[in-house]
Amino acid sequence: MKEFVIRPMLCEDLVEVLAIERCTHSPAWSRQNFVSELRNACAYAFVAHDGQRLLGYLAFWMICDEVHLLNLAIHPDFRGCGIGGRLMRFLIHFSHDHGAKWIGLEVRRSNHKARAMYCQYGFREKDVRQAYYQNNREDGIVMECRLDREPI
Numbered sequence: 001m002k003e004f005v006i007r008p009m010l011c012e013d014l015v016e017v018l019a020i021e022r023c024t025h026s027p028a029w030s031r032q033n034f035v036s037e038l039r040n041a042c043a044y045a046f047v048a049h050d051g052q053r054l055l056g057y058l059a060f061w062m063i064c065d066e067v068h069l070l071n072l073a074i075h076p077d078f079r080g081c082g083i084g085g086r087l088m089r090f091l092i093h094f095s096h097d098h099g100a101k102w103i104g105l106e107v108r109r110s111n112h113k114a115r116a117m118y119c120q121y122g123f124r125e126k127d128v129r130q131a132y133y134q135n136n137r138e139d140g141i142v143m144e145c146r147l148d149r150e151p152i
Contacts (some may be wrong), residue, residue, distance in 0.1 A: 004055055004083065006090050006148065009045035011038065016054035017047070024073040027135045029074075034059075037070070046090065048083050056083045057090060059112040060103075071106035072114075088121045096147045106132060106140035118143050 009017065014034055021028040037043040037059050045059040056074035062066055069091065074084050095103055106129060107114050115125075123143040132140030 004048045004050040006046050006048055007027065009034075009038065009047045009057060009059075013047050013049075013054055013057075017057055020054065020056065020073050020075050021071075023076055025071070029071065031082070043070075044094075046087070048087060054084070055081075055085060058087045060091060060095075061068070061096060062095065062100060065099055065101040067091070067100045067103040069103060072145075086118055088117065092121060092145065092147070100147055101147045105143050107143060108133060109139040109141055115141060118145075121145065 007148070014031055017034060018028070018031055020142055021034075031094045031102050034045070040061075042061045043059065044062060045057065045151075047056040047057045054075070055078045056072070058072040059070045061070060070148060072084065072087060072091075074087075091103065105118070107118065109128075123145040125141050127142040129140040131137040
């Protein structure tokens with residue numbers, strides 16, 4: 001596994017974050033979306049950084065005892081290196097340590113790799129949001145991870 005640290009996302013990271021976002025998500029979040037999240041008191045954003053470049057990031061909301069994963073992406077050159085899994089473990093431990101009882105998310109029905117990774121970390125499919133994604137009307141699979149037990 002590539003050596004890296006997980007640290008809070010800074011405005012200075014947005015050029016690299018947006019480059020990853022554009023090649024990972026469709027439609028991609030804009031710079032303003034990320035700036036808004038960095039200013040939102042309920043939002044948290046972290047990056048995986050190897051000292052030279054940004055490898056991936058995650059963004060989530062924490063409201064009371066609930067966490068909602070908004071965005072997680074890994075640079076295409078570093079997929080399959082364990083970075084996504086380490087960011088997921090970070091999210092689970094951070095959420096648990098801050099008193100969250102569960103984490104929720106939506107994922108595209110067609111994103112089988114992400115769905116498998118989420119299941120590996122204790123997420124279960126709970127519901128379907130019909131035509132959730134506006135760009136192609138793809139269904140969103142609602143997944144949830146209960147944090148009643150000691151995290152993975």
